[in-house]
Amino acid sequence: MTMQRRQFHRLLTASVSAASLLSPVLVHAQTKTVLRAGDQKGGLRALLEAAGELKNLAYDIKWTEFPAAAPLAEALNADAVDFGPIGDAPLLFTLAAGSRVKAFAANRSDAYGTAILVSPESPLKDASSLRGKSIATNRGSIGHFVTLKALESVGLTADDVQIKFIPPADAKLALTQGAVDAWATWEPYTALAETSKHARVLVNGRGLSSGLSFLAATDSALLNKRSILQDFKGRVERAQVWSYKHPAEFGAALARIVGIPEEAARLQFERRATRWVPIDAQVITDQQRTADFYLKVGLVKQKLDVSKTFDSQFSGQA
Template identity: 45%
Template sequence: MPTLRFSFDILSIFRRAWSRPLGAVALAISGVAWVAPSRAADLPVLKVGDQSLQTRGILEASGQLKDLPYRIEWFNFPAAQPLGEALNAGAVDVGGLGDAPLVFALAAGARVRAVAATRSNPLDLAIVVGAQSPLNDVASLKGKRIATTRGSIGHYLALAALKKANVPATGVTFVFLAPADAKAALASGSVDAWSVWDPYTALGEARDHDRIIANGVGLSEGLSYQVATERAIADKHAQLADFLRRVAIGQRWALSHPDEVAVMQSRVTGLPVDVLKTVYQRGQVHPVTIDDSVVSAQQRTADTYEAANVIRAHLDVRTSFDRSFPLP
């Protein structure tokens, strides 16, 4: 049986999630390797970037981490931007990014490709305000301060929601913060709203009674990807193919077993089980084939960022996909 080797207490990261920022450097050393001790030295290593340990939680709960023919070293990040930076630097081989963060990474010159895709119900992608806030809709954000993470799906949602409400992006002040810092800013009143995603949305609702004034339904494509470096695709194709197969199987299993996933994820992260049940029940994350409709949707996301000057040049996303990893 594989055993877990922790480089330090990863659970404490999440128990302190609202109390201090989680930097990419600290998280980049939070690797967790699944090791079969008798043959560990002979196994290839796949370095996997995760956000809030969601991929790892699904794989562990669904039993897909058993009998690996390679070792996984997990690197956990609080948001997509530092994970994208780690991919760009080659510090991880593969990791999960939303559609907007992938655009942001590609525009920064990252030599990566989307190798697997999922769709979700973007109810979890939300603009939230404090329980006592007088703000009730996106139009009321004019002249206000919105916290989000630069290049994130939260950033994308804020831009799309403002456009729909006929509020120019220049009519608000964006405050770009990591999630823990953004939460602290919302709680202190130094920002008026926070554009964010699960599990942060669900945790804020449950713990602080944050209110959602807009969500991603009708605004977000609901696409996320497993993104691999070009080098990993070339040098670790077999390991990537096996990992992506296990992820897809685990995601399908999780759709009908949200309670089991939430319990396992709670053990891994320290987040409350009821919060994690909300995450999985409303997200309905399911794998989809990378086809022309996915590519077209991704191009719309890139075009939105270009129009808002988040990226400076036109990005043709067709070259950012690798379709050599079919769904199981």
């Protein structure tokens, strides 16, 4: 009996030793690189999932959703995510603050949904009627940018209004409760407010905003996960093409995945008419114009050369 136990012990020891030699190989073979993706209100994830572009990935994706660009930018700066979608104005704001990120993909959308909203019964008629009024928005957001551009267009400045920096959910509540006179926001919040009859558009972003948004990644992700980011970018571009060929199907999927009514999902999707574009001279020129405006109004303290904030070595549009 004792001999049998010794033989069993030797067999067990040999098996464990063999397993310990093999396990690193097996673990290495089974482990995929993880792409840490930031997202805003489920937009990217919903698009890719609806189009079937999250299938057959050679890497894993860890999604983190943010309510606005500011917390996403903070996560990029803290290296908590590898990349995420961010508008032109908030990207500049975070770059001016010293974040080590670069835009590696660009898209243009109809800027209507980046808008200043008021309650349906508000007496305000246009941007000039905002003098002395309170406006809720996120600091450095595209809503903040459009607010300043709208004021400038009628000869006003930020000193002529009261800008209150409040996250989207709180800003919506503040508007509906009458705690602020206006709310400067973006899609899908604009479409949600309109379709629910909680607000109307006072000023839209057409002619005020370039409509540019980007995928921005940390320097470390661009260095170490470049081929993965390239693959992801291609999937997003293909998914965007698919979405406009299947608007009803995508609208329903967007509503389900993001958790908003289908009417609002369909409105913001069709109205934005997003198209992915190469990072070319026009994109850089438009972004420089936005940076110069931020310098003019004092949101950034020194001139920013935006050409250094792009990685244009990824392929062009799908």
